Amino acid sequence: HVPYPKSVFFIVSNEFCERFSYYGMRTILSLYLKNILLFSESDSKIIYHTFTMFVYFFPIFGAILSDSFLGKFRTILYVSIVYACGNVVLALSSAEPVGLPQIPFSMIGLLLIAVGTGGIKPCVSAFGGDQFVLPQQEIQLAAFFSMFYFAINAGSLISTFLTPVLREDVKCFGENSCYPLAFAVPGVLMVVSIVIFAAGKPLYKIRKPEGNVVVQVLKCIGHGIKQKIKSNDKVNHWLDRSENKYGKSLVNDVKTTLKVLVLFIPLPIFWALYDQQGSGWTFQATRMDGYIGFYTILPDQMxxxxxxxxxxxxxxxxxxxxxxxxxxxxxxxxxxxMVCGGLLTAASFAISAGVSFALEATYPVLPTEGNCQIRIYNPLECNAVITAKPYFVDQEVKAMGYTKLDVNDIQGNITVDFSITGCDQQINYTTGSNFFIAEETPLLYYMLEDKFVRSVDDIDKDDNGMPKIRTLVNKPREDLNLTYWDGRREALTIETSNYDIFTIDPGTYKLDNFDKELHFYLGGVYTVLVSLDDNDEIQNVELYQVTEPNSVHILWLIPQYVVITAGEIMFSITGLEFSYSQAPTSMKSVLTAVFLLTTAIGNLIIVIIESAKIFEKQSADFLLYTGLMVLDMFLFAFMAMKYKYIKKEENNENEELNVKPERKESNAIDNPTFKHNDDRIPYPKPVFLIVVNEFCERFSYYGMRSAVYTVLISLDNNDNIKNVQIYEVIKPNTIHMLWLIPQYLVISIGEIMFSITGLDK
Structure with missing residues (x-):
């Protein structure tokens, strides 16, 4: 009996922390690039996917470093330190008071993280596999990989939910968000992962580096190409010229590998779609309504x-x-x-294009070429009539109201004369020659007693999807503040002289002690007019919606997530299975590395498309990716029909004993290789009856355990109720049903580990 290696628990814990760190950082990265570093949405996508491209490009170098020089343990340890340094640099650069140049140091931090996560990616799972003795522990090894994959997704799940909350709900350094904290928490988890990993060193089985097969393959191919150019000898295959130097066995394995690699050519398009969940789909979510009654779903939480x-x-x-x-x-x-999974991925982007069409119908109409939008606000207690010939005449702006004017046939910037009537007793200007009109620009005019304020208006939706408000006061003073209250909580305090745009959490507010409720919704843009009396007390408040709030609910994104996840299961996981099953024993790491490299190329495709700026609308972009994916899968299906599967005969000996199975070829369409073995331990079907029974019993139990009350009623002589008393006989349920979640989580983990372990490999 070989004892289960306790060292793997350190490795699994390390992987959980590392994945928490990576996905937590990446979840908020696209919004950080756009909202804090102020890149455009297109440029933010380019940087985001360039980072992801490097993440999947560096595993090749990590594998070479591990297998040829440092070994897996030292590679993981040293590169993880680089990784943690990248987290620290990114967190510090996002904190403005630290004083680091934000853009350069943020890019340095991202590069270090890409080197770190890419460098350890090919090593951790293989290092975990090294801890087992084969063939005696094959079943335990399978259980380890299931636990390992669970740790990856558990870390991703928790951090993807938590870091947007830290970003949005915590305020720091005078900002309405706290990206430094949201980046720091993943950084702390990365440091914890290093400590956990290093602590397990006394228990690890550490193998010395034995050389990297990727390097050998490249040398073999390079030598074959070189000899093909130099030599005119006839051979069956150009790689046969490498047999003298690298041996027949390696050359034959490389030939087989190249046949599989040809099928990898169409794969990057899948990753070009899949990895946009963190960029294009997140930007899409910022324009949607996340309110679900008791909680507001943040865009990056999707x-x-x-x-x-x-x-x-x-x-x-x-x-x-x-x-x-x-x-x-x-x-x-x-x-x-894989073909079916790719088509599902294309379908998910078709769905997201449909959602974008619905969203684009709700966007504000911005002024275009030859057009100017003007909004004139009047917080005074008089009805004004404004004329600015020849563009508009006798436009009324009621007291505590506003009017919107669309001025056409404008070229460049124009200044014209204006006149105002109706407010002669309240303003000291009735005419002027400085009414400014600008092409393709939304303008705001704001009437005060002593001046006619002009500003460029901001009517576009907030990048984070939050409500935007502007407060215009009839008697502004720098030493007088107004406060928006959310119940008893002070939500926002501004000077009465500050008419800038501010973001605020969605909800219902009141201004100081004034009773009127102000409702602000996600994505809406609002102007609040405030009238103060001579004692600086609020005497009137009016709320105007400039841009309608988000009306398409964020849960409409779920269908596209369901479809693309189904596509991922059928494409990505099956692709890894295909790479492993079709690779010669010595070439498995090569095919796995190239499969990961297709992710890097897919992100490069996004960078190229976004840099070209083919379309302005997001819906058109998504339809472009849909079309590319459909064409790509037709090409892939055609290539798959021509592919001859490699069949392995059953072999009772372990591959580590160097017993190589005979390989035969069969057609891909009717292929017996992939039929399930009938000698596996079948899943015990009676457990489904037990689970159904438990569900019904729990349903009955919790339904029965409700409160019981007695109500005493006293009637007078006219049969009218004069008194009522209620008494609690049995207490109501006090333990919340959500406390069931831990036991469901634990039993689900147990089910995965138990059922997979019980299968005969």
């Missing part, structure tokens, strides 16, 4: 749907969907599943 669905879909596809399709002789081979 990314939590993907890891949550993965945890649900993996057992669902493994034990329900795939077996059901197999009975119908459908989706039996990996390549068939």
């Amino acid at each position: 990314q939590v749907v993907n890891p949550l669905l993965i945890l649900i879909f993996i057992p669902l596809f493994t034990y329900a969907i795939y077996p059901a399709f197999a009975k119908c002789n459908f989706l039996k081979t990996p390549l068939q599943r």
